[in-house]
Amino acid sequence: MNKPVLDACCGSRMFWFNPADERAIFGDIRQEEHMLTDASSSGGSRRLIIDPDQQMDFRALPFPAGTFHLVVFDPPHLVQNGKTGWLAKKYGKLGEDWRNDIRAGFAECFRVLKPNGTLIFKWNEHEVKVAELLKLTDQQPLFGNRCGKTAKSHWIVFMKPDTPPPLQRSAGAEPVDDGSGKRG
Numbered sequence: 001m002n003k004p005v006l007d008a009c010c011g012s013r014m015f016w017f018n019p020a021d022e023r024a025i026f027g028d029i030r031q032e033e034h035m036l037t038d039a040s041s042s043g044g045s046r047r048l049i050i051d052p053d054q055q056m057d058f059r060a061l062p063f064p065a066g067t068f069h070l071v072v073f074d075p076p077h078l079v080q081n082g083k084t085g086w087l088a089k090k091y092g093k094l095g096e097d098w099r100n101d102i103r104a105g106f107a108e109c110f111r112v113l114k115p116n117g118t119l120i121f122k123w124n125e126h127e128v129k130v131a132e133l134l135k136l137t138d139q140q141p142l143f144g145n146r147c148g149k150t151a152k153s154h155w156i157v158f159m160k161p162d163t164p165p166p167l168q169r170s171a172g173a174e175p176v177d178d179g180s181g182k183r184g
């Protein structure tokens, strides 16, 4: 079955109502498991499982152009946090060249979307403002929401433009010169 939805960096699928939703392909660059210290859980620790359907890199997605109706892009938002901190384990961490990585991620997400397909972008302003991120794509967002006045998570919705390639003129079909000086 051709699945209509791609989660390009699914992590542990925390935001999914059904983490095994059959409509989606779940991708991530990591496949790993950790025990996280968690005082609120019995035993004081919790398993974190990152188990994508397919390991993939959002900078070079392994799908043809125009494959999905909807892509969700929730990349890591941590630049400074240490690689071993629990936040980094849970959400991954951006590399030094993170602007180019996210730029490539946006470009790939739009490439694999069908025309008029929807991109959901999620960003947490823990370290970097969302305005900085929106500079990394030429696409105009439609709308978005910030969860609460002090909350830092943003959900932003884009739609891939429906731009067919320019019409090819058939051989011999020259622009008409009607004498007005304008070409028609």
Ligand SMILES: C[S@@+](CC[C@H](N)C(=O)[O-])C[C@H]1O[C@@H](n2cnc3c(N)ncnc32)[C@H](O)[C@@H]1O
Pocket: 008, 009, 010, 011, 012, 013, 014, 015, 016, 027, 028, 029, 030, 050, 056, 057, 058, 059, 074, 075, 076, 077, 090, 091, 092, 093
């Ligand atoms: C913020 S977390 C995603 C959290 C997820 N949405 C959830 O609901 O749990 C970001 C994920 O991006 C992954 N990631 C980082 N770089 C990646 C890349 N180049 N390609 C694909 N996934 C990447 C990380 O491994 C991490 O699991």
